[in-house]
Amino acid sequence: MAEYEQIRSDLLASYGESAARYRDQLTKAPWKITERAEFLRRLQREECRTLLEVGAGTGQDSLYFAAAGIDVTATDLSPEMVARCQAKGLKARVMDYTDPGFAAGSFDAVHAMNCLLHVPNAELPAVLAKLRDLLRPGGLFFMGVYGGTGDEGVLADDSYVPPRFFSWRTDEQIQAFARESFEIVDFHVVQHGPLQDRFQSLTLRRPRTGS
Numbered sequence: 001m002a003e004y005e006q007i008r009s010d011l012l013a014s015y016g017e018s019a020a021r022y023r024d025q026l027t028k029a030p031w032k033i034t035e036r037a038e039f040l041r042r043l044q045r046e047e048c049r050t051l052l053e054v055g056a057g058t059g060q061d062s063l064y065f066a067a068a069g070i071d072v073t074a075t076d077l078s079p080e081m082v083a084r085c086q087a088k089g090l091k092a093r094v095m096d097y098t099d100p101g102f103a104a105g106s107f108d109a110v111h112a113m114n115c116l117l118h119v120p121n122a123e124l125p126a127v128l129a130k131l132r133d134l135l136r137p138g139g140l141f142f143m144g145v146y147g148g149t150g151d152e153g154v155l156a157d158d159s160y161v162p163p164r165f166f167s168w169r170t171d172e173q174i175q176a177f178a179r180e181s182f183e184i185v186d187f188h189v190v191q192h193g194p195l196q197d198r199f200q201s202l203t204l205r206r207p208r209t210g211s
Contacts, residue, residue, distance in 0.1 A: 003120060003122075004098070004119070004120055004122075004123050007118065007120065007165040008077065008096065010154075010162045010163075010164065010165065011077055011078075011118055011164060011165070012077060012078060013161075013162055014158075014160035014161060014162055014163070014164055015057075015076075015077065015078040015080070015081060015160070016078045016079070016080045016081075017160070017161060018160060028060065031190050031199070032113075035113075035142075035144060035190070035199075035201055036061060036064060036113075039111065039140075039142045039203065040064070040065065040068055042140065042185075042203065043065075043070065043108075043109055043140065044068070046108075046140065048070070048108035048109045048139070048140060049070060049071055049108055050070070050071045050072075050073075050106070050107045050108045050109070051065055051070050051071070051072050051073070051107060051108065051109045051110070051111060052072075052073050052075065052102070052106070052107045052109070052110045052111070052134060053065070053072060053073070053074045053075060053110075053111045053112070054075055054095070054097070054110060054111070054112040054115055054116075054131065055075075055076055055077070055112055055113065055114070055115025055116075056074035056075055056076045056081065056082075056085055056090075056092065057076060057081050057084075058081060058084040058085065058088075059074050059084060059085035059088050059090050059092065061111060061113060062074035062085060062090050062092070063088060063090065065111070066090065070109075072090065072091065073091050073092070073093070073107075074090045074091065074092040074093075075092065075093055075094070075095035075100075076092070076094065076095070077094065077095070077096060077097075078094075079094050082094050097116075097119060097127040097130065097131070098123070098126070098127065098130070100130055100131070100134055102134050104133045104134065105133075105134070105135065105136045105137070105139075106134055107134055107135055107136070107139060108135070108136060108139050108140070109135070109139055109140045109141065109142075110131055110134060110135060110139070110140075110141045110142070111141075111142045112131070112141070112142065112143050112144070113142070113144045114144060114145060114146065116128075116143060116145055117145040117146055117166055117167055117168070117169075118164060118165055118166065118167075119167065120152060120165070120167060121152060121167055121169070121173075121177075124167075124177050125177060125180050125181070128177060128178070128180065128181045128182070129180070129181050131181075132181040132182060132206050135206040136206070137206055137207065137208045137209070138205060138206060138207075138208045139205070139206045140185070140203065140204070140205055141182060141202075141203070141204040141205070141206070142201075142202070142203055142204075143178070143202045143204060144199060144200070144201050144202070145169070145174065145199070145200050146166075146168065146197065146198065146199055146200070147168060147169055147170060147171060147174060147189070147198045147199070147200040148168025148169065148170070148198065149168060149170065150168065150169060150170045150173060151167075151168050152165070152166065152167035152168065152169075153165065153166070154166075169200070171187075171189065171200060174200050174202065175187055175202070178202055178204055181204075181206075182204035182205060182206060182207070183204065183205045183206075183207055184202065184203075184204055185203040185204060185205050186201070186202070186203040187200070187201070187202050187203075188201050189201070
């Protein structure tokens with residue numbers, strides 16, 4: 001946990017600094033738009049009405065889901081990011097994975113795009129269990145992360161200051177972690193460059209019975 005506390009502190013600093021620089025201007029890659037649209041279609045098919053976004057950044061995805069009529073709560077570790085979400089009219093609050101602060105079963109769905117790759121493997125099972133508990137039984141969870149060879153650590157040549165921690169999990173690793181708390185509805189990989197551009201897309205479901 002001490003390691004994660006340092007990672008958390010560094011993430012707060014790096015993402016807080018970046019919020020003021022350029023994150024609102026980032027153009028979303030076509031494959032990311034496709035992934036997001038497919039999750040929305042699944043939400044609509046299953047009549048999901050409430051969604052928690054984890055690691056919302058400046059709120060691009062939260063706005064997209066809200067525009068489709070979903071009641072969205074945007075959350076981020078960074079107060080600067082949350083302020084930018086709120087400035088867009090989103091319902092938003094600061095949230096740490098380890099202490100979400102919502103009642104169990106509060107949401108029909110959770111969306112987490114490229115944020116859980118900052119959680120060390122040692123902490124990931126507990127984080128996923130907490131996010132599972134925020135879902136109603138049968139609720140959906142989209143988790144998208146960049147995969148790799150199983151290495152984890154601080155990215156030496158990161159453009160963010162301080163440099164961020166990443167866990168580049170193999171396909172087998174990420175699915176094994178997911179199965180500890182969820183049923184896997186869909187797993188596929190979007191390969192669009194080198195190994196660390198290997199995007200792992202997981203649509204998961206909180207079991208309707210049991211945990």
